[in-house]
Amino acid sequence: MDEALLRGLTPVVLAILVRRGADFAAAEDAVQDALVEAVRTWPAEPPRDPKGWLVTVAWRRFLDATRADAARRRREDAVDAEPDAGPASAADDTLRLYFLCAHPSLTPSSAVALTLRAVGGLTTRQIARAYLVPEATMAQRISRAKRTVSGVRLDRPGDVATVLRVLYLVFNEGYSGDVDLAAEAIRLTRQLAARIDHPEAAGLLALMLLHHARRAARTAPDGALVPLAEQDRGRWDTRMIAEGVRVLQAALARDRLGEYQAQAAIASLHADAPTAEETDWVQIVEWYDELVRLTGSPVVRLNRAVAVGEADGPRPGLAALAEVDASLPRHAAVAAYLRERDGDLAAAARLYAEAAHEATNLAERDHLTRQAARLNARRPG
Template sequence: MDEGLLRELIPAVTGVLVRRGADFATAEDAVQEALLRALATWPNDPPRDAKGWLITAAWRKFLDATRAQSSRSARELLVAAEPLPGPTDDAADTLQLYFMCAHPSLTPSSAVALTLRAVGGLTTRQIAEAYLVPEATMAQRISRAKRTVSGVRFDDLGDIATVVRVLYLVFNEGYSGEIDLAEEAIRLTRQVRSITDHEETSGLLALMLLHHARREARTTPDGTLVPLARQDRTLWDTAMIAEGVAILQSALDKDQVGEFQVQAAIAALHADAQTFEETDWVQIVEWYDELVRLTDNPVVRLNRAVAVGEADGALTGLAALEQVDPEVPRYRAVEAYLRERAGDVAAAARLYAAAARAATNLAERDHLTREAARLNSSALRERGF
């Protein structure tokens, strides 16, 4: 059984139930139950019409859940069960479901969780494992999210930008538990791109592919972080890079540049370089200037300072860093890197150690600690110890 194909059908099936009169929360629960039943029965008894089977099973689950209502409500449900006039638009239903799961009234974490469950077809347990929280905690988060959007009309016009932002958050979670959220985000973004004509959706997909292509080189087998300058570029997925670049180019050709297209352009320049030294840092700085114009994000300014340091020298990079708030995460790590490049090894070692103490990610903390130890050892050797 193709579980991926099964999950591709989830948004359209949920859309059919909602258009038949089911409320979103109950429809989503019913579709989840139908999905679990399909996973249990299809390997031995696959249906001829997968989507029709899921709609029928989910609708029956929905009816079961509403039988306690008044007889009048029950009669209305039976009428709603009659075939809808004309063909349904799966693409429109799927897109509206994305809009609902990324509704502005939801917190980012709730929107991500609801998207993974209602659109991605993941179970609450899988989502909880991916986010390293108890299943009961994730169940409460999803229930609150469904209550929050329960009054939203399914056919209200949505904002694709909110959907793209939620998918970006999913991708940034990476891998944890049995579900690879980076790959799930790529799958969902492909789906959105297939039913919309939106440059930033293409930009996000290109960005995801270009970053994901370097995944195998980012860590050693024991989980140690490998900085970009030291990565084995033969481990990069060249086919994925080529796809990402092609998607990016098609988006840029429309001359509607957005922040995800710009981020993808920066990633493409990194991917294009055969070695770290061959990176076109001047062009990367130009793209960062555009990204600052679009977002004025302090993290963007921080990353721009690194690029300026590579393009124009460490001292110029440090001058650019002075324009960034020192409280921005990873500020000390960036200053340490630039101080080392400028030849101030003692200051760089102190800054790496301070950055390690402030790091919230264990792998990053270990990496920064090793960088501080490397510089301290080098200093001792120079003094004859």
């Protein structure tokens, strides 16, 4: 059984049923029934047209369920005539799913879970393991999301920014359990970028590729976090970097700058530097200035303070940091780094300990704790 084939066909078949008039929840149930039947029968009798087979079986399961529900007699009249599978555009149908799963009525966590289920073709168990929650909890979250979008008509252009934000959230979940969400986000974003003519879709793909290329160097053998400046750049994936740069350059050439393109440009400057010391921090600050203009985000301002500290020295960096809300996550960690560079080891150690206490990620907490211990060990007794 070709699991990758089934995962690839799942969103296509689901989107076809939705386009034919099935509500999302009922269509998803019918597709899951068809997938179970495929697993049972395909090894012995593989179909010549897997997509057509799945569409036919799923549509019949949907009709059977509709006929069995007396409260849905009117819908049965509307869908009773089974249309041919035909040459419907898989690209258009799948694109509808992206927008449906990123519907503004959904919370970000629900939108992510529904996207992984409907567009990614992952099982509820796989998604639950990736998020380290019980399968029953994830099943309830997905079920609520399906009910929310059932009956939603996509008769207007969808919000590309919302779809991209959902995919960005998927990517940032990284890796846990038996599902590599970062790789899954890249696959889905690559699929989306091929279906829509939008430079920010390409920008997001480039950003993901450039960040993911550094993945192997981010942790030590014992699982400890390795900061960017200390990473072994020989372990970076040069092919993925080259692809990310190509995608980014094509997007920037269209002169429709957006936040993902600007973030990818920063990542490409890091990737282009043979060593940490050769990083073009001046240009990185300029790109952060563009990001501030585009987003006004406090997080962007926080990251810009680090870049200013590298480009102009720790004092200007601290001055830039002073303009950022001190309650922002990672503010203490940035302050600690800049204070250390400025020679104030006592304040830096205190701030590293404070940042470690606030960290929600275990690897980051351990790293910050070690930084505080390192500085405390250097201070005169």
